[in-house]
Amino acid sequence: MTTAFTLSHRRDAMAFREPFRISGYLFESMPAVVATISDGEAAGRGEAAGVYYLGDDPDHIERELEKYRARVEAGIERNELRDLMPPGGARNALDCALWELESLRKNTPVWKLAGGAPPKPLVTTFTLPAEDPAEILRRLGDLPTLKAVKLKLEGNLASDSERVRVVRAARPDAWLAVDANQGYGGDDLDGLVAMLVREKVLLLEQPVRRGQEALLDNWRSPIPLAADESIQDLVELEAQHDRFQVLNIKLDKCGGLTEALMMAERARQLGMKVMVGNMAGATLSTAPAFILAQVCDIVDLDGPWFVADDPLAASLYADGEIMVPARLWGAG
Incomplete structure (x- = not known):
């Protein structure tokens, strides 16, 4: 009943x-x-x-x-x-x-309901905005201890090149990705990835606008491309997967942890790597995404760190990793 x-x-x-x-x-x-x-x-x-x-x-x-x-x-x-x-x-x-x-x-934790193992700490990226280089370096200095960085681009190759250069010079040891947030057109892609290769960038996220994915046809990037805006749910995964090598899953896009877990499984079947991200958000939105993170290759769950009034945020991060205790959400 x-x-x-x-x-x-x-x-x-x-x-x-x-x-x-x-x-x-x-x-x-x-x-x-x-x-x-x-x-x-x-x-x-x-x-x-x-x-x-x-x-x-x-x-x-x-x-x-x-x-x-x-x-x-x-x-x-x-x-x-x-x-x-x-x-x-x-x-x-x-x-x-x-x-x-x-x-x-x-009386069962969500991780067990989802068929997983007890969650463990994971390396997460911390994101830098598309500001001028001096401001980016200031923000980098304000972040907690990190091992992985994601830098936002603005869609201008000259200014973006300088942003990437200063971040790489400041953190030659860090895993580095960039997120174009749909900012580039087809004519600029070769120049963009050539610069990224020089600076040892390991992932390019969403270079072109949603709806213009055909610009990626017959073009192969020397570094992996991640789909964010281009793939919202399982239906779009089937339609767009062959243009990307990495899938960034966000629970707000796909409509929850249920579909997110299904997308991760299907992406693996299609030969893609899996990434989890967030639309900003506090600890409460990050907790279910952290369940998904346990089966992901790349974790981008820095949202709580940037929220001004999340009292739990600082406790989630240590030594470049994130750990969301089950007691905060879905503990059973």
């Missing part, structure tokens, strides 16, 4: 410690919605910021939550939720809330 649920939600401001610039955007915050599903005895939580470049903001997330409230409160399973709702922030918040609720009702 299906148990009735109660759904509630709130909005959190998620102000950043400092403004953060990427190609085409300057963020001072990334507000999120926290959904809670209760069965009267236990309550599961999920946090989502949505996907800003698709119009999936907190207003949209809250409308979606209200749209599906009756169905959720009638009692719903995660597989039913995935069939009912489209990918995006609202489904992510509900899906993660259902994972935690199930873990509490069964």
Whole structure:
């Protein structure tokens, strides 16, 4: 017999410690919605910021939550939720809330429900904004101890080359990736990757705009290409996988941990490496992504570090690694 649920939600401001610039955007915050599903005895939580470049903001997330409230409160399973709702922030918040609720009702941690091993600390990247070189170096100095860096580009080869050069000179020991955030056109790709090879950059994320992936046809990069904006869910993975070597999975994009785990498995079958990222977000949104991170090749879960009012953030990071204790979410 299906148990009735109660759904509630709130909005959190998620102000950043400092403004953060990427190609085409300057963020001072990334507000999120926290959904809670209760069965009267236990309550599961999920946090989502949505996907800003698709119009999936907190207003949209809250409308979606209200749209599906009756169905959720009638009692719903995660597989039913995935069939009912489209990918995006609202489904992510509900899906993660259902994972935690199930873990509490069964007294079983989420990692075990997901068929995994006990989570362990993992090396994570820390991200630098697309600022001028002096500001980038200042921000680099303010980051915690790190082993891996991801640098945002702005789409101008000359200025981006200088950004990459100063970061590599400052941290010749670090694993280094760059994220173009859709900033480049086809004519600039050869020059871009030639520069990246010189600076020993090991990953290029999302060089071209979503919808313009055909620019990558018949072009092979000497370093791996990661899809972010270009692949949101399982359907787009099937359509676009042959243009990329790495898949960056974000729970806000694909609509929750349920689909994220399915995407990771399918990407492996397709010969891709798997990466996990986040749309900024505090500890609550990072915890389910950390479950996915256990089966990923590359981890980019630095979101909580940049949130101004997350009291748990500093405790998650040590020696360039992230560890999200199960007691913070989905402990069973």
